[in-house]
Amino acid sequence: MKKEEPTSEEKPMNMDEISDEFQQVNEARQNQKTDADVEETEPENNAPDFSAEDKHKEELALANDKFLRLYAEFDNYKRRTSKERVELLQTAGKDVIVSLLPVLDDFERASRAIETAKDITAVKEGISLVHNKFKNLLTQKGLKEMVSKGEVFDADIHEAVTNIPAPDESLKGKVVDVLEEGYLLNDKVIRFAKVVVGA
Known part of the structure; x- marks a missing residue:
């Protein structure tokens, strides 16, 4: 093949011209890249901002919904x-x-029986049975009678009605007599025992 010679119209370029041309092409490419980058990055920058804002709005809506449901x-x-609570108070007992x-x-049956009874001992037995039934029922419900007589006086469970001289030295400061029984309900005092204390 024959080497093509430059025509008279085409002048050979010197190194400075080639360098300038190369630099111009490079700058043009750089400008194109930055313009394209700006075009590409602008939607990307807007997109994350837009989606982040949407995400925050969605999270806020979910939080508000959760709050309203909990409220x-x-x-x-x-x-x-x-x-x-009202129903419990109305039907507590x-x-x-x-x-x-x-x-x-x-x-009521015992009361009717007293009116027509000829034998009082049968009525006494009946009333005694009712009394025991009543006490057993209260015990089942957690009621407990205090044992106070002969015990050391305790202001947490006893109410001293009076002091009397102790009949015996060993009864000083102790309960000599019980005027009214004290009761505990589930080990909590519901009525203090009214007692006479030896002095």
């Missing part, structure tokens, strides 16, 4: 417990009252 649930809980009704029936 409504708590409000319902308060209303329900308030209603249950229902269980005890229902269990006492048979004892009441026994007392």
